[in-house]
Amino acid sequence: MLNSLTLHNWKSFGTSRNRLQFGGLTLLVGPNASGKSNALDALRFLQGSALDFPLGDVLRGRWEGQREIWPPIRGQVVEAARGSEAVFALESDWRVCVDGHYWKCHHKLRVDTCGEVLVGSESAGYGMSTPVFDTEAPSIGASGGPQPGGSIKVALRAKGSGKSEVRSCFATRSLLGQISDGGRVDPQGIRQIRALQSKLREVVFLDVQPARMREYKPENIPSLGTSAENISPKLSGLSDEQLASVLEWVGELSAPELESIEFDRTQLREVMFFLQEKRGGRISARSVSDGTLRYLGLVTALTTAEKGSIIVLEEPDVGLHPARIHLLARLLETTTAERKIQVIATTHSPILLAHLGPAALADVVAMDRGPDGATVCSRIGDLEHFSTLRDSKQLDHLISTGWIERAL
Numbered sequence: 001m002l003n004s005l006t007l008h009n010w011k012s013f014g015t016s017r018n019r020l021q022f023g024g025l026t027l028l029v030g031p032n033a034s035g036k037s038n039a040l041d042a043l044r045f046l047q048g049s050a051l052d053f054p055l056g057d058v059l060r061g062r063w064e065g066q067r068e069i070w071p072p073i074r075g076q077v078v079e080a081a082r083g084s085e086a087v088f089a090l091e092s093d094w095r096v097c098v099d100g101h102y103w104k105c106h107h108k109l110r111v112d113t114c115g116e117v118l119v120g121s122e123s124a125g126y127g128m129s130t131p132v133f134d135t136e137a138p139s140i141g142a143s144g145g146p147q148p149g150g151s152i153k154v155a156l157r158a159k160g161s162g163k164s165e166v167r168s169c170f171a172t173r174s175l176l177g178q179i180s181d182g183g184r185v186d187p188q189g190i191r192q193i194r195a196l197q198s199k200l201r202e203v204v205f206l207d208v209q210p211a212r213m214r215e216y217k218p219e220n221i222p223s224l225g226t227s228a229e230n231i232s233p234k235l236s237g238l239s240d241e242q243l244a245s246v247l248e249w250v251g252e253l254s255a256p257e258l259e260s261i262e263f264d265r266t267q268l269r270e271v272m273f274f275l276q277e278k279r280g281g282r283i284s285a286r287s288v289s290d291g292t293l294r295y296l297g298l299v300t301a302l303t304t305a306e307k308g309s310i311i312v313l314e315e316p317d318v319g320l321h322p323a324r325i326h327l328l329a330r331l332l333e334t335t336t337a338e339r340k341i342q343v344i345a346t347t348h349s350p351i352l353l354a355h356l357g358p359a360a361l362a363d364v365v366a367m368d369r370g371p372d373g374a375t376v377c378s379r380i381g382d383l384e385h386f387s388t389l390r391d392s393k394q395l396d397h398l399i400s401t402g403w404i405e406r407a408l
């Protein structure tokens with residue numbers, strides 16, 4: 001699980017009030033251009049770094065064989081750091097599982113975007129104080145930082161009380177994928193770094209797009225896809241029990257009562273789902289309403305996610321009727337608690353917030369711009385007078401009239 005993310009001079013973020021704390025379910029709220037999507041972009045940057053891509057490619061996008069395999073991050077290289085700055089740093093705290101034990105892990109990556117995009121410094125380790133690797137460790141001395149040939153020295157924690165081992169790595173990529181055990185290096189520390197790296201690689205950025213969910217798709221595709229484009233094969237591979245649960249969630253949203261989810265399979269082993277309505281027809285994915293498809297994509301992703309998954313969503317409330325938003329709040333809270341997954345989502349919906357339980361409401365992160373124009377953020381449970389909001393009978397009215405921004 002991701003516990004916190006601190007963004008130093010990343011896009012609209014400055015150097016204070018720039019730490020986001022996360023619970024099992026964390027909704028990011030704030031006015032347009034307050035920095036919500038910038039925070040999600042930072043998570044994508046970390047994912048690209050953990051995928052071992054050159055940091056320049058992570059920002060600019062990456063093509064292999066004329067095919068885009070990694071879409072660019074908005075603003076690319078020049079607008080990655082705030083204003084005229086050319087250095088940003090992303091600091092994150094995690095809880096990762098290694099051999100059945102949970103460990104707190106800290107990672108910090110400072111990036112220089114002035115010329116070639118390079119690691120300025122990077123460290124990771126247990127908690128805050130025990131580094132597994134550190135490019136600024138005292139044992140490296142004054143010769144640290146990126147070198148003229150594009151390398152950077154790193155000190156790796158040794159087994160027992162031995163002296164750390166200094167190695168040379170490429171400064172063009174994150175060190176998460178470059179360090180390895182052997183020699184004096186502590187193998188336990190390396191296992192933790194691998195666990196952190198795979199956690200980052202597996203974060204799901206789900207952007208449900210109804211237009212991409214209406215086609216026949218090859219059977220046996222196990223993944224839903226980042227736009228939920230493989231909804232038909234995904235649904236067709238679910239157990240009867242899982243399918244009944246998806247139907248129950250979606251049935252509550254949809255105006256026509258639903259009886260079942262069925263499938264059409266072609267000779268070419270492609271599949272499309274159909275919704276059988278109780279008092280209507282058998283409606284193919286091609287004709288299902290946009291909002292129903294959006295919600296179906298979310299329900300499927302959340303109710304089938306593996307334990308421990310981290311799912312990032314942009315505005316999951318879009319396209320849902322205001323009187324049905326309470327279902328979304330229940331879906332998010334139930335699946336995060338019962339399936340032990342973590343969801344981070346942006347929203348503009350006061351109704352969604354009004355339907356959260358007190359714990360999830362306290363974990364909402366409010367964002368706005370401070371006096372110097374930089375993004376400021378806070379968990380709303382930590383704001384003064386949070387109890388006024390929590391206990392209000394007109395919570396959605398308070399939120400839609402700017403209570404949170406004033407309290408920030």
Ligand SMILES: Nc1ncnc2c1ncn2[C@@H]1O[C@H](COP(=O)(O)OP(=O)(O)OP(=O)(O)O)[C@@H](O)[C@H]1O
Nearest residue numbers: 011012032033034035036037038079080081082083
């Ligand atoms: N390099 C940068 N330096 C300073 N500010 C930046 C930089 N890059 C982006 N911004 C600011 O961040 C804003 C975009 O923020 P973001 O996309 O996170 O908004 P949001 O909160 O998601 O808004 P919405 O609700 O409209 O989606 C830009 O309009 C700009 O003001």
Ligand SMILES: [Mg+2]
Nearest residue numbers: 036037038346
């Ligand atoms: Mg946004």
